[in-house]
Amino acid sequence: MTTILAPAAHGFDPLGISGRSLPVQAVLLLFGTGVLALASQISVPMVPVPITLQTFAITMIGVLYGWRLGALTVLAWLGEAMMGLPVLAGGGGGLAPFVGPTAGYLAAFPIIAALAGLLAEKGWTGERVLTSFVAHLSANLLCLVIGGAWLAWLIGFEKGMALGVTPFILGAVLKSALAAALLMALARHSAKPIDI
Template sequence: MNTRSLSFIALFAAFIAVLGLVPAVQIPVLAVPITAQSFGVMLAGAVLGAKRGALAVLLFLVLVAIGLPLLPGGRGGLGVFMGPSAGFLFSWPIGACIVGWLAERFWNRMNFAWMMLACVVGGILAIYPLGILWLAYATDISVLKTAIGSAAYLPGDFIKAAIASAVALMVRRSYPLIETRGRAIS
């Protein structure tokens, strides 16, 4: 891990924190706000790759854990990791890692469709199961009802995945950051 990699990790952790300043939309039925931060999770994996993307999200979560008010509404501290949205927070590093792994795996044939697939698989399909299970537990609502209620978040998450895909492809063309086998790019 070189200084450049550490800088990118810190930069993306800060970017995810700044996305927490975008006003969140609260759906009355569920206790989890719609935020722009999941866009940052997808973008971190897509631009930095699996390892650095996951580390950027982990760094962000450590900053939240120590009490910095980086989540929407100025939330921070260990208490948020016991709240209704904790399952989504815990799955963010996994999601970034999966997006990054898929971006690395399909690097040579990466286009919008492949990047969108990576963002959807890592940024939605990997995050929702744990998030829904924890939300059902924390709110004492059945998993089925929680899953149905969580479907309200899907259109926004697909839009975030599309934007993350477009931005990641622009970054890839102008300043590739992902390291692939046989081709180290800093």
């Protein structure tokens, strides 16, 4: 059974989502919002700012769920945050993050999930580790561009770049490399969809 939320049948689909029913995909969506909430609380201390695993989880969900269900999962997670649930980095939630300095990054999140998922459906993942890395890095850099543009509009270009883009470039590269390596291992490990 295929639904509108499923990844393309010919694309990378290690979870077998293209064959899952809509109720199973709804459960996966809820599970994905939990993964995103957890990843938002995990940070790696870096100088001058810590790097969370948010964008890593977002691009991975885009790839593993497909661009439609991946983007919808991220939108649902952001909806949980808007309702006040502490699912964002540092236990943040409510409407304030959506109008403050982080608003641009939050707006970028469903876009980058969709981009990573779409590129995966085009074959930019799995054992094609270099294109997988480029897909994740492209999504991460797009997030920095959108988030940095909003921040630059609020506090000026130089400060926006210094506080909201430059410190996160190394993290984007590292998270993209980790994602590509994990997806290559997953592709090699499972020639058939994982039973969930």
